[in-house]
Amino acid sequence: MANVFVTQHIGTAGVQKLRQAGHEVTYRDKTEPMTAAELQTAVRPADGLVCLLTDRLDTAVLDAAPNLKMIANVAVGYDNIDVAAATERGILVSNTPDVLTEATADHAFALLLALARRLPEADAFMRAGKYEKFEMFPPLLGLEVTGKTLGIVGLGRIGAAVARRGALGFGMQVLYTANGAKTAVEQALGAQKVSLPELLRQSDFVSINVPLTPETRHLFTLDTLRQMKPTACLINTARGPIVKEADLLQALREGIIWGAALDVFEAEPQMTPGLADYHERLVVAPHLGSATGETRQKMVETAVTNLLAGLSNQTPPNALNAAALGRE
Ligand code: DGY
Numbered sequence: 001m002a003n004v005f006v007t008q009h010i011g012t013a014g015v016q017k018l019r020q021a022g023h024e025v026t027y028r029d030k031t032e033p034m035t036a037a038e039l040q041t042a043v044r045p046a047d048g049l050v051c052l053l054t055d056r057l058d059t060a061v062l063d064a065a066p067n068l069k070m071i072a073n074v075a076v077g078y079d080n081i082d083v084a085a086a087t088e089r090g091i092l093v094s095n096t097p098d099v100l101t102e103a104t105a106d107h108a109f110a111l112l113l114a115l116a117r118r119l120p121e122a123d124a125f126m127r128a129g130k131y132e133k134f135e136m137f138p139p140l141l142g143l144e145v146t147g148k149t150l151g152i153v154g155l156g157r158i159g160a161a162v163a164r165r166g167a168l169g170f171g172m173q174v175l176y177t178a179n180g181a182k183t184a185v186e187q188a189l190g191a192q193k194v195s196l197p198e199l200l201r202q203s204d205f206v207s208i209n210v211p212l213t214p215e216t217r218h219l220f221t222l223d224t225l226r227q228m229k230p231t232a233c234l235i236n237t238a239r240g241p242i243v244k245e246a247d248l249l250q251a252l253r254e255g256i257i258w259g260a261a262l263d264v265f266e267a268e269p270q271m272t273p274g275l276a277d278y279h280e281r282l283v284v285a286p287h288l289g290s291a292t293g294e295t296r297q298k299m300v301e302t303a304v305t306n307l308l309a310g311l312s313n314q315t316p317p318n319a320l321n322a323a324a325l326g327r328e
Contacts, residue, residue: 070310105161151203154210
């Protein structure tokens with residue numbers, strides 16, 4: 001039997017599964033993250049942890065948990081966890097890939113279409129009673145999507161799923177950046193690997209699908225945005241700090257790019273001042289990429305399965321540092 005701490009609300013099914021496996025579970029059934037000090041106190045007796053992307057697991061937290069063997073993050077992104085420090089302390093870390101790929105790609109495409117066809121602006125226009133006459137060239141003219149060029153920055157699982165939607169659903173030409181060539185995607189979709197400057201220069205829609213790392217933090221600044229076409233759109237469903245929000249706001253105001261759709265923010269849940277009041281060709285959502293009932297449930301199940309494996313000395317299916325810890 002192990003002591004498991006669940007840091008935030010994940011629903012009862014996952015907690016029950018942990019309890020049925022015989023573990024002593026402390027379930028903090030709240031929807032706000034703890035402060036750093038609260039987290040440090042709460043993890044003290046834990047052997048296993050189930051956490052969300054809003055829990056920052058840094059060295060101070062890891063040092064406060066001398067018994068910790070395993071951290072199961074309920075997210076595919078794990079920039080909230082110092083994985084290197086966990087590895088040094090012999091702690092396994094897992095994430096929840098695959099189960100959220102399609103939902104997140106759907107959301108990226110929903111944002112892309114909503115932006116291109118100006119749906120939030122159209123909705124506000126109707127509700128304000130401004131639709132007085134049909135016009136051939138109305139104020140809310142949008143952008144054509146079919147047949148355009150889609151640039152995927154980071155062709156991993158989610159990036160490839162966005163690429164599939166673009167190529168197969170909308171006849172788009174797909175350009176991408178990635179570590180290494182993705183031959184299968186190239187063959188299936190006619191996608192082409194290019195440098196980032198080339199992708200920015202050619203794409204009509206740029207979708208950010210890289211993880212947040214020291215290399216990708218502020219990958220998109222005014223300088224990067226200036227390399228895009230003035231008719232191009234930026235879609236970010238990855239992590240907020242990849243885009244320097246103040247620069248994006250300036251780029252929108254000055255017409256450096258046509259529009260942007262953001263599901264993630266630099267200092268979530270806040271938005272850079274000015275961004276919330278900017279309505280033209282800017283679509284925003286509160287980090288909903290994977291937020292369908294089915295997918296969120298699968299993410300919890302995946303995290304619980306990972307933790308149960310780790311606590312019974314098996315290698316969790318989605319362990320991030322198993323090899324570094326000398327496990328198969
Ligand atoms: C993740 O899993 O990393 C998403 O941002 C939330 O589902």
